[in-house]
Amino acid sequence: xxxxxxxxxxxxxxxxxxxxxxxxxxxxxxxxxxxxxxxxxxxxxxxxxxxxxxxxxxxxxxxxxxxxxxxxxxxxxxxxxxxxxxxxxxxxxxxxxxxxxxxxxxxxxxxxxxxxxxxxxxxxxxxxxxxxxxxxxxxxxxxxxxxxxxxxxxxxxxxxxxxxxxxxxxxxxxxxxxxxxxxxxxxxxxxxxxxxxxxxxxx
Numbered sequence: 001x002x003x004x005x006x007x008x009x010x011x012x013x014x015x016x017x018x019x020x021x022x023x024x025x026x027x028x029x030x031x032x033x034x035x036x037x038x039x040x041x042x043x044x045x046x047x048x049x050x051x052x053x054x055x056x057x058x059x060x061x062x063x064x065x066x067x068x069x070x071x072x073x074x075x076x077x078x079x080x081x082x083x084x085x086x087x088x089x090x091x092x093x094x095x096x097x098x099x100x101x102x103x104x105x106x107x108x109x110x111x112x113x114x115x116x117x118x119x120x121x122x123x124x125x126x127x128x129x130x131x132x133x134x135x136x137x138x139x140x141x142x143x144x145x146x147x148x149x150x151x152x153x154x155x156x157x158x159x160x161x162x163x164x165x166x167x168x169x170x171x172x173x174x175x176x177x178x179x180x181x182x183x184x185x186x187x188x189x190x191x192x193x194x195x196x197x198x199x200x201x202x203x
Contacts, residue, residue: 003160004147007120013162014127021159022049024136024150025124027116029090029169029190030143031150032061033158034133037071040102043132049157052139058105058132059092059112063125071111071130073098079178081202082195088117090169090190094177105132110179120164135172136161145170 005013005023013023017035020042024033033049035042037060047054060071065083068075072095079093097111105111116122125131135143136150136158144150147163174195175187183199185192 002151002155002158004151005160005162007162007164010120010124010127010162013124013160016160017128017131022046022157023160023162024144024147024154024158025121025162026118026147026164026167027061027121027133027169028088028118028167029116029172030145030167031136031147031161032121032131032133033136033150033154034061034131036128037105037130037132038100038102039132040104043102043104046132046134049154050134050137050139052134055107057107057110057112058134059114060101060105060130061121061125061133062113062115062130063122065115067125067130068113071098071101071113072096076178078183078199078202082176082178082183082198083115085198086191086195087115088122089115090117090171090173091195092173092175092187094175094179094186096179110177112175114173118164118168120162124162143170143172 092114
């Protein structure tokens, strides 16, 4: 059975994550399904629960900019400018990863990182540290905005859901690869037009 937790139970959600379990929680875009970013074996469970293709990397969410150095190295100046302008918010930025990031998170030398603009999500990560987080749905399923929508797809496949009500966004984040000489938008999502305009001015 999948437990439903109240927002006041973030300490319990964090405990479950430290016990190598899968916990879904709301972000500013949609509900995410996460585990500790440095827990490679449990990250594998994310793929199984979602039936996610193994070649797809898992993004990492962080609570504060101070956490960036824990997951990334040699962050390009344009990535820092994007972070300053759009974080916290619905922009995921691909940067060079720390070498100790588990291969289960990313098989390449890069990692996708985001700081969500939702206090509940960031407070949870202040308990746990960076989390490997993907959308809390079956692969190719609808993006969930409520705990019930998560249950509809993942009941019995995950350990708990923090029910924080309906997410304010509903559209996944835009993803920008900043590891190339010229940044590339890999996925158009929330804020795509603003990000494109910002890059046009910055480059």
